[in-house]
Amino acid sequence: ANQANLRAALPPGCWEEWASCRCCSRRCACISAAVLLGLAVIAAAVASAIVLGIPPRPPVNRYCTTAQNRSGFLCDDRVTCIPASDLCNGVKNCPSGADENPQMCADLPNNLPGNLIFRCGNPQFWIFIDKKCNYINDCGDCSDEIGAYADCPPCGPGWWSCMPVVFMYCACVPRCLCRDGQQHCSNWSDEYSCANKSCQ
Numbered sequence: 672a673n674q675a676n677l678r679a680a681l682p683p684g685c686w687e688e689w690a691s692c693r694c695c696s697r698r699c700a701c702i703s704a705a706v707l708l709g710l711a712v713i714a715a716a717v718a719s720a721i722v723l724g725i726p727p728r729p730p731v732n733r734y735c736t737t738a739q740n741r742s743g744f745l746c747d748d749r750v751t752c753i754p755a756s757d758l759c760n761g762v763k764n765c766p767s768g769a770d771e772n773p774q775m776c777a778d779l780p781n782n783l784p785g786n787l788i789f790r791c792g793n794p795q796f797w798i799f800i801d802k803k804c805n806y807i808n809d810c811g812d813c814s815d816e817i818g819a820y821a822d823c824p825p826c827g828p829g830w831w832s833c834m835p836v837v838f839m840y841c842a843c844v845p846r847c848l849c850r851d852g853q854q855h856c857s858n859w860s861d862e863y864s865c866a867n868k869s870c871q
């Protein structure tokens with residue numbers, strides 16, 4: 672009723688003008704406030720990023736392949752791929768040190784990425800995946816080098832295939848050790864059959 676009285680009291684057209692002007696100024700105020708709030712949020716984010724340093728976002732998954740074509744650990748920079756055995760070795764191999772994360776390195780190997788460990792034939796023992804099929808007896812029972820479970824390829828070019836008499840080897844001995852006057856193969860083939868002493 673008051674609005675009607677006010678409208679009647681005003682000259683023709685004046686009420687409409689005033690009403691539309693009021694509406695506009697309210698909308699303008701609303702938009703201005705929203706813009707200011709948005710700018711304030713952006714400014715706060717930029718300021719905190721500058722003050723605190725922009726924290727690197729960890730990769731969604733850590734799977735990567737190393738230069739040696741083995742499963743590796745992807746660092747926070749999403750570029751550096753380190754061998755599994757660089758994890759939790761007390762040395763920061765990732766630029767950010769993510770490979771030495773205390774949470775991951777606690778209660779080894781249970782918090783490590785599952786694809787980076789290999790359980791030996793004796794499940795009490797485990798090794799990092801890059802120690803599997805590296806010709807060296809890391810499990811102690813050669814389960815990381817011999818058998819269907821390890822599924823290793825044949826001896827590489829620098830290696831002589833035999834049954835070693837040396838604990839540290841499993842199915843291959845380095846050709847460096849051929850014809851050095853010492854028995855490394857149970858059948859002595861390293862001294863009598865292996866022609867190549869070249870070290871690679």
Ligand SMILES: [Ca+2]
Pocket residue numbers: 757758759760761762763764765770771
């Ligand atoms: Ca390390």
Ligand SMILES: [Ca+2]
Pocket residue numbers: 802803804805806807808809810815816
């Ligand atoms: Ca091994």
